[in-house]
Amino acid sequence: MSESPQGDVSVALYESFTQSVRDLADTALRTNAGADELARAQAEIEAITARLAADQIPGTHGEHCSTPTGVSGWGNTVVGIRNAAAMPLRFSVAGDGMRLWADFTPGALYEGPPGHMHGGVIAMLLDQALGELSMRSGHPGLTANLSIDYKAPTKLNTPLRIEAWYDRTEGVKTWTRGHITTADGTVCAEATGLFILPRWVRDLPPEEVAKAHQHD
Ligand SMILES: CCCCC/C=C\C/C=C\C/C=C\C/C=C\CCCC(=O)SCCNC(=O)CCNC(=O)[C@H](O)C(C)(C)COP(=O)(O)OP(=O)(O)OC[C@H]1O[C@@H](n2cnc3c(N)ncnc32)[C@H](O)[C@@H]1OP(=O)(O)O
Numbered sequence: 001m002s003e004s005p006q007g008d009v010s011v012a013l014y015e016s017f018t019q020s021v022r023d024l025a026d027t028a029l030r031t032n033a034g035a036d037e038l039a040r041a042q043a044e045i046e047a048i049t050a051r052l053a054a055d056q057i058p059g060t061h062g063e064h065c066s067t068p069t070g071v072s073g074w075g076n077t078v079v080g081i082r083n084a085a086a087m088p089l090r091f092s093v094a095g096d097g098m099r100l101w102a103d104f105t106p107g108a109l110y111e112g113p114p115g116h117m118h119g120g121v122i123a124m125l126l127d128q129a130l131g132e133l134s135m136r137s138g139h140p141g142l143t144a145n146l147s148i149d150y151k152a153p154t155k156l157n158t159p160l161r162i163e164a165w166y167d168r169t170e171g172v173k174t175w176t177r178g179h180i181t182t183a184d185g186t187v188c189a190e191a192t193g194l195f196i197l198p199r200w201v202r203d204l205p206p207e208e209v210a211k212a213h214q215h216d
Contacts, residue, residue: 011216014074014082021084022109029108068204069212078128089125089162097136100129101163106156117154122180122189125162130176130193132214133164139174140212141195154180154188172197 024045033041057064061075061082074082079089087110089102112118127146134141154160164178174197179190201209 011081018082018084025084026107026109065216069201069208071212071214072216073214074216076128078125079132087125089128091129091132093136097133097138098166099164100133100136101161102129103159103161105159108156111156113153115156117156119148119150122150122154123148123191126164126178126180126189126191127193129162129164130178130191131195133166133176133178134174134193134195135212135214137166137174137176139169139195139197140201141172141174141197143193144173144196145194146191147193148189148191150189152186152188155182159183160188167192172202 031038061080062072065072065074074080076088077083077086079091080086081088087104087106089104091100091102093100106117106121110117110121112121123146126148127143130146131141131143160180160182162178162180164176167175167177169175174195176193176195177191178193180188182188197209201212
């Protein structure tokens with residue numbers, strides 16, 4: 001059993017626990033249960049929440065578990081394995097760090113136009129993909145600019161692929177690009193991002209900056 005930063009809980013158990021919470025959110029959205037059943041379920045959910053809240057970290061997971069250059073990803077709203085609001089995306093990264101991708105099928109929780117993904121959620125996923133690629137390519141930074149062209153409606157409950165690749169670096173500025181495609185290769189949205197190594201990181205000793213990475 002691998003140990004988490006917070007104790008002797010395995011990663012697999014965190015993943016499975018959080019997936020159950022996600023399933024609850026999806027089911028809560030789509031259930032046809034009547035008033036009595038909803039009231040009973042609500043009381044049970046609130047009891048579980050109170051039980052788990054009896055021992056919890058203050059603030060956010062990232063604040064609690066990060067160092068200046070070692071960013072904790074477990075609470076991340078796109079990839080966080082402990083974040084029930086995250087899909088979560090699971091990126092594969094090319095050996096040279098110059099490209100990454102993830103396959104996913106968004107469900108009802110991510111709806112904007114009926115039956116379609118919310119444009120803000122699309123932007124959020126692309127921000128993460130392009131930002132994570134910036135880091136994986138060895139040029140970490142915060143998003144300074146993200147530009148998105150929405151080319152075709154992005155259907156829910158349909159297999160999609162998100163992909164990001166390296167473009168170029170000029171000093172502290174790195175540009176990456178990416179898109180979301182359907183199984184037949186239709187591009188639903190494409191993006192360009194500018195990621196800047198912030199001044200407060202630039203002011204760290206160079207050996208600290210070189211260690212910038214994302215961990216559990
Ligand atoms: C906490 C992470 C720290 C990052 C590095 C460390 C470790 C990274 C490791 C892991 C990261 C992990 C996961 C990341 C994955 C995905 C996360 C998704 C990404 C996000 O969700 S992230 C949140 C949203 N994001 C923000 O919250 C940024 C708010 N913002 C700022 O924090 C500042 O605004 C900043 C830092 C952008 C710049 O500030 P600054 O003081 O460091 O830079 P400064 O002013 O010195 O400019 C230097 C040169 O950039 C040019 N420049 C500046 N801003 C520009 C702009 N907007 N457009 C075009 N050019 C611009 C200047 O013109 C100058 O250019 P020149 O040198 O050519 O004159």
